[in-house]
Amino acid sequence: MFNSSWLRFAALMVLFGVVVKSPALIVLAVLLLTIIPVAWAWNRVALYRVSYDRALSEHRVFVGETIDLSVRVGNRKLLPLAWVRVDDQFPSALPPAHKELAPSHIPLTGFLVHRAALGPFERARWDYRMNCHRRGYYTLGPARVRSGDLFGLFEQSATLARTDRLIVYPRLEPMEEWGLPAKDPLGDVKARVPIFADPTRPRGVRDYHPDDAPKHIHWRASARRGELQVKQYDPTIDYQWMLFVNVATFAQAWQGTDPEKLERVISLAASIANYASENKFAVGLIANGTWPESDQRLKILPSRDPNHLRHILEALAAITSFVTTPIENLLRNESPKLSWGATLVMITSVVTDEILAEMARLRQVGRRLALISLDEAWTPRELEGIVVRQAKSQK
Numbered sequence: 001m002f003n004s005s006w007l008r009f010a011a012l013m014v015l016f017g018v019v020v021k022s023p024a025l026i027v028l029a030v031l032l033l034t035i036i037p038v039a040w041a042w043n044r045v046a047l048y049r050v051s052y053d054r055a056l057s058e059h060r061v062f063v064g065e066t067i068d069l070s071v072r073v074g075n076r077k078l079l080p081l082a083w084v085r086v087d088d089q090f091p092s093a094l095p096p097a098h099k100e101l102a103p104s105h106i107p108l109t110g111f112l113v114h115r116a117a118l119g120p121f122e123r124a125r126w127d128y129r130m131n132c133h134r135r136g137y138y139t140l141g142p143a144r145v146r147s148g149d150l151f152g153l154f155e156q157s158a159t160l161a162r163t164d165r166l167i168v169y170p171r172l173e174p175m176e177e178w179g180l181p182a183k184d185p186l187g188d189v190k191a192r193v194p195i196f197a198d199p200t201r202p203r204g205v206r207d208y209h210p211d212d213a214p215k216h217i218h219w220r221a222s223a224r225r226g227e228l229q230v231k232q233y234d235p236t237i238d239y240q241w242m243l244f245v246n247v248a249t250f251a252q253a254w255q256g257t258d259p260e261k262l263e264r265v266i267s268l269a270a271s272i273a274n275y276a277s278e279n280k281f282a283v284g285l286i287a288n289g290t291w292p293e294s295d296q297r298l299k300i301l302p303s304r305d306p307n308h309l310r311h312i313l314e315a316l317a318a319i320t321s322f323v324t325t326p327i328e329n330l331l332r333n334e335s336p337k338l339s340w341g342a343t344l345v346m347i348t349s350v351v352t353d354e355i356l357a358e359m360a361r362l363r364q365v366g367r368r369l370a371l372i373s374l375d376e377a378w379t380p381r382e383l384e385g386i387v388v389r390q391a392k393s394q395k
Contacts, residue, residue, distance in 0.1 A: 011033075013026075013028065014026055014030070017029060035151060035153075036153065038149075039150070039151045040154060042079070042148075042154075043147075043153075043155065045079060046084075046147040046149065047156060047157075048077060049075070050081070050147065051072075051074040051076060052071075052072070052073050052160055053072045054070070054071050055070045055071075056068070056069055056140075059164070059166055060167045060169065060310075061166075061168055062168070062169045063135055063169065063267075064132070064133065064171065066131050066132065067132060067166075068127065069096055070125065070127050071086075071125065072126075073114060073123065073124045073145075074118070074122070075118035075119070075120065077121070080118065080119045081117060081118045082149070082150040083115065083116075083117055084115070084116055084118060084147040085113065085114070085115050085146045085147070086114045087111040087112075087146075088112040088114075088141060089104070089109055089110075089111060089112075089141055089143070090111065091110075091136070091138045091139070091166075092109060094130055094131075094132060094133075094134065094136075094166070095110070096112065096128035097128060097131060099128055114126060135168050135316075135317055136167075136168050136317060137292055137317050138166040138167070139165060139166075140163060140164040141162055141164060142159055142162065143159070143160045144157055144158070144160075145157065145158050145160060167314055167318075168317055169270065169313045169314075169316070170267045170317060171267045172270055173271045174271070175271070175275055177271075178268060178391045179390070179391055179392035180389055185272065185275065185389065186343060186370040186387050204231075204232045205231055206229065207227065207228070207229065208222075208227070208230050209230075212230045217229070217230055239281040239343075240281065240283070240284070240339055240342035241276050241282070241342065242286060242344050243272060243286070243347055244346050244347065245265060245269045245347050246288060246327040246348035246355075247262060247287060247319060247321055247323055248323045248326070248348075249262055250350060253323045253326075265347060265348065265374060268347055269316060270313055270316050272347070272372070273285065273309060273312045273313070274313075280304060282303055282304045283303075283308070283312065284299075284303070284312075284338075285299070285300045285315060285316070286334055287299075287319055288325050288327050288330050289320050289321065289322060289323065289324070290320050290322050291319075292320055297324045298318075300312055302342065326354065328355050328357070328358040331344065331355075331362070343368040343369070343370055344367060345369075346359060346369070346370070347372050348371075348372075348373060349374040351371070351375045356371075356383065359371060359383070360383065360386070363385045369385070369386045370386065370387040370389065371383070371388050373390055374393055
């Protein structure tokens with residue numbers, strides 16, 4: 001860094017040159033007195049009005065799609081830049097085509113590096129193609145810009161905090177590709193009555209009739225009135241699917257994760273959610289995985305809103321392999337909070353006795369359930385009152 005010590009050092013060189021009668025030493029000292037202040041001043045304003053922009057042709061894509069990436073560095077001042085370098089943080093899973101990423105100390109991240117020399121009000125641009133072959137919720141940036149003086153004596157850097165999001169949705173496949181019935185993959189439509197009372201939507205009480213179920217008797221109201229009263233509920237005809245997605249790929253979490261199985265489970269869940277949306281079903285999502293860089297698990301309540309599918313696909317794009325809790329525990333804890341008429345759909349790549357036991361228990365209390373398995377080691381069998389489907393693995 002330039003300071004008064006440089007001036008004192010140059011002055012001593014001049015004095016020493018005079019004493020020893022060395023013109024070369026005197027000239028060197030004069031050059032030092034001239035160049036160092038100029039280089040220091042140049043370096044001070046090198047990054048002034050220097051811009052860096054990245055532009056993506058799309059911010060939301062599906063696995064297998066290709067997008068364009070454009071990167072621009074500009075010098076918007078009269079002073080030229082002898083050199084400028086930009087190190088842009090970039091996900092290692094999505095490198096631009098024909099461009100290697102520089103290594104980084106940040107896990108799963110590299111640096112997209114660009115170098116240029118820019119004249120006054122000049123701009124450099126680089127264009128790339130990106131093949132989005134891996135599902136994920138990616139962050140591009142921030143970028144670090146470095147430059148300095150013409151003589152290479154000084155350097156300064158700045159971090160540009162702006163980032164861009166790129167969401168790569170999981171692959172969607174028709175039900176037939178998964179080996180599931182195209183018109184009724186869960187056997188749900190034929191099994192349902194057109195209208196039924198939903199115990200989660202109480203409306204009031206009325207007098208008891210002989211054909212009323214004992215479980216609907218309102219005992220407190222009966223005691224007040226002196227005769228039996230039963231609860232009344234609002235009816236519902238909505239088809240609701242709540243997808244329970246198990247990100248565990250082995251019976252025990254400590255056994256690790258099989259990335260291929262995980263991606264198939266997530267793709268299957270996305271395909272079922274897409275089918276439900278196309279058929280105007282209310283669909284929701286609960287998973288025992290987490291959001292990136294968070295311990296918060298995913299939960300999206302059922303809805304038929306036109307934008308609801310996008311929220312589910314974004315959640316599935318972001319979900320990680322970290323298992324917060326066994327899926328059977330999640331099923332037990334969350335089912336009482338869900339609409340009584342909803343079909344609880346278990347999507348898993350590993351079928352365990354604990355999962356089957358919990359589903360059987362919920363079926364005994366009257367819940368609607370479906371099990372969709374990708375477990376090739378498990379032999380599908382009939383479970384009383386539960387729709388069982390063996391999905392085909394997408395290799």
